Amino acid sequence: MVKDKKNKYPRIVIAGTHSGVGKTTLTIGLLLAFKKKGIAVQPYKVGPDYIDSAFHSMIAGRACRNLDSFLLSEDVLLELFERQAQVSEFSIVEGVMGLYDGIGQQAQTGSTAHASKILKAPVVLIIDCGKMSGSAGAVALGYKKFDSKVRISGCILNKIASPSHYKIAKQSVEQKSGIEVLGYFPKNAPISMSERHLGLTPVQEVTNKRIYKKITKLVEQHIDIDRLITIAKSADALPCFRKTIYRKPLVKKEVSIAVARDKCFHFYYQDNLDILEHYGAWLKYFSPLKSKSLPKGVSGVYIGGGFPEKFAEELAGNKDLRADIKLKSRQGMPVYGECGGLMYLMRELQTADKKSFPMVGIFSGKTKMGKGLRMFGYYDVTCVQSNILCVKNSVTKGHVFHWSYLLQLPKNIPRVFKLQRRGKTSHDGYIKNNTLASYLHVHFGTNTDFASRFVEQCRDYKRKGVQSGNR
Numbered sequence: 001m002v003k004d005k006k007n008k009y010p011r012i013v014i015a016g017t018h019s020g021v022g023k024t025t026l027t028i029g030l031l032l033a034f035k036k037k038g039i040a041v042q043p044y045k046v047g048p049d050y051i052d053s054a055f056h057s058m059i060a061g062r063a064c065r066n067l068d069s070f071l072l073s074e075d076v077l078l079e080l081f082e083r084q085a086q087v088s089e090f091s092i093v094e095g096v097m098g099l100y101d102g103i104g105q106q107a108q109t110g111s112t113a114h115a116s117k118i119l120k121a122p123v124v125l126i127i128d129c130g131k132m133s134g135s136a137g138a139v140a141l142g143y144k145k146f147d148s149k150v151r152i153s154g155c156i157l158n159k160i161a162s163p164s165h166y167k168i169a170k171q172s173v174e175q176k177s178g179i180e181v182l183g184y185f186p187k188n189a190p191i192s193m194s195e196r197h198l199g200l201t202p203v204q205e206v207t208n209k210r211i212y213k214k215i216t217k218l219v220e221q222h223i224d225i226d227r228l229i230t231i232a233k234s235a236d237a238l239p240c241f242r243k244t245i246y247r248k249p250l251v252k253k254e255v256s257i258a259v260a261r262d263k264c265f266h267f268y269y270q271d272n273l274d275i276l277e278h279y280g281a282w283l284k285y286f287s288p289l290k291s292k293s294l295p296k297g298v299s300g301v302y303i304g305g306g307f308p309e310k311f312a313e314e315l316a317g318n319k320d321l322r323a324d325i326k327l328k329s330r331q332g333m334p335v336y337g338e339c340g341g342l343m344y345l346m347r348e349l350q351t352a353d354k355k356s357f358p359m360v361g362i363f364s365g366k367t368k369m370g371k372g373l374r375m376f377g378y379y380d381v382t383c384v385q386s387n388i389l390c391v392k393n394s395v396t397k398g399h400v401f402h403w404s405y406l407l408q409l410p411k412n413i414p415r416v417f418k419l420q421r422r423g424k425t426s427h428d429g430y431i432k433n434n435t436l437a438s439y440l441h442v443h444f445g446t447n448t449d450f451a452s453r454f455v456e457q458c459r460d461y462k463r464k465g466v467q468s469g470n471r
Contacts, residue, residue, distance in 0.1 A: 009082070011091040012232040013046075013116045015099040015152075016126045017139060022158045022185060023126060024052050027094040029219030030228070031059045032212060034090060042088035044081065046115045047096030048378075048399040048441060050267040050305065056094070059212070063270040067093060067119075070103055070110035070378050071397050071443045074118050078241035080271055080445060081119060090232060099125060100146060103378060110378065113150045120236040122153035124228065125179070129169045130159035130187060137172030144177050153231045156223065157184040182231075183223035189214075245448055251280035255458045258298040262287035264315065265340055267305030267441070275444040275451045276302075281458065288344065292320040300334040300458035301325065303341030305441065308359075309369050309404065312349050316357035329362045332464070334388040334457045335435040339402055342430075342437040343367040346406070362435050365409035375400045375426075375439065379419040387416045387429070387436045388457045389450045396447040398440040400428070434461070 014030075016023045027043070034041045043056035043064040048071065056064035065084055067077050085091045095112030102111030116123050125143055129136050136157065144152050155173050160166045170181040219225070257276060261268070265288060273283060284295035289311060294301065308315055315322075325345075329335050337345040343359070348366040350356045356366075381398050383390040390396070400419070409430065416429035417440055429438035434457065444451040 009085040009091060009235070009238055010089070010229070010232040011085065011093065011119065011121045011235050012228060013093045013095060013112060013119070013121045013123045014126070015095040015112045015116070015123050016097075017128060017143065018098040019101075021126045021128045022156075023094050024055065025215060026126060026156060026185070026219070026223075027052075027092055028055055028059055028212070029215040029223070030092055030225070031056060032216040033219050033223075033225055034092075035059065035061070036216070040089045042084045042091045044084075044091060044093040045096070046093060046112050047110065048401070048443075049096065050269075052094060053270075054266060057270075062088070065271055066269050066443070067115050068110060068443065069114045069118060071399070071446050073244075075241045075244060076445045077115070077118055078239060079243050079245055082238060082241075083246065085238075090229070093119070093121065099123070099143060099150070108147075113147055116151070117149055118239070120151075120239060122151050122231050122235055124154040124156060124182065124231070125152050126156045126158055127169075127173070128159055129157045129165070129184075133165055133168040134172045136169040137174075137176030140173045140177035140179050144179060152179055153234070154180050154182040154228065156182055159187040160184040161187045180227075182227055185218060185222060189218055245275060245445060246278060250278055251455075253277070253280050253282050255280060255300070255455060255462050256282040256284050256295070256298045257300040257302055257455070257458055258294045259283050259285050260288050260301075260303040260341070260344075261285045262289050264289055264308060264311040265304055265306040265344075267338075267340065269443050269445075272442075272444045272451070275448060276455060279448070279452045279455045281455050286321075288321060289314050289318060292318070293324045294321070294328065298333075299462040300454065301328065301336065302454075303335070303337045303344055305339035305341065308340045308343045308349060309351050312351050312355070312357040315344065315349075315359065322358070322360045325360050326362055329360075329433045329435045332434045333461055334454065335362070335433075336388060336454065337435070337437040338441055339400075339439050342439055343404055345435065345437045347408075349404075363409065363413075363430060363432055363437060365430075366407045367404045368407055370403050370405055375402055377401075377421055379421045379440070381440065381442075382418045382420070383416060384418050384427075385414050385416045385431070387431050388434055389436060389442075389454055390416075390447075391453070394447065394449060396442055396450060398442045398446075400439050400441065402439050 045053045053064040102108040108114045346365045347361045350368040352369040383394045415427040
């Protein structure tokens, strides 16, 4: 496939009328179908999602990127999009929730619709027709008229029971809304994907690989892929934007940071890792499940989110690594634990079945799995005490999504982040030695000072001569 000379970045946004309508299934199917055609596709995901992104990355063979219009300015969102789009032939952006679901009803910040307008990308809308036929036209018309600046260029109909059902629904959509129907998914297709408390079961744990072949076959049989490509190539030129992250040359790499990455810890924005490298860090990956020590020569540790509650027994069994991380923290090595990383850095983790397991123990607190969400949503964040990521009074934005809660922390332990949302204030982030543990997920594209400070703190540690070995 040759890039359109008039538009360097063919792109399409896959949206849904609501959550669970089939966005991820369709996106996976399209990625697989394009891969079979030999087309280099760059996947993106709207919103603060790690699990869907991991499926995209695995299937496309290139890291999925998150495009979040709450966390990122329009300039940064466009910069991060173009950085990958310019080295691919085609871009697929999977939306989040329903097309217009965002932070506010008016601004739609964070929504799929908002991202599509920033990117000037055509939208393909998935409609659930499981319990309707002719009414599909009313749904399509409503979504089209809700915001005339959103360019809905095609529809996919899901849960179609028969050819006659498809004919009625298709005619209704096209006649009433003027939106072209590009195909459908049949009802009761054997392509459902398993889920658990934070969404889909992560790709690292999926054992039934045959489902991918089934999804690909359905897409090839029932979706007009060539027409979808034509629509993607009709996208308007990408808007002009000001580069802010990669406007400066790559900083000379002088320090190594250990990054926890395995089937337990894998919640990372790929752009966070890229930004750390751009600001002067080598990234050395290790497994809290299997590695007996941190990689040699590192001067910092980054432990992202994941599912420590599912692998608590294995984490507890790796005593050597737990002891090594705790020792390095005592020596002043910068250690950053984010959400699942926070759970791992505490003294103890209690799972949903009330079994307790020892963790790293830098902090004396205990995390306990709850029966439902403890905290969820976007937050405006102010740093109230300087730490390895930020200085006092600096600001950013973040996302929180967890079922566990903290117990038995000392009352006087510093909390470094003030979180504000809808007029309510809470606090998060704990520091000890040179270690920061927080439930807050941050995107370094929101405020690159967080990344540059973390790298600089690691450099300071290295300069002091306290290292874990030779690089």
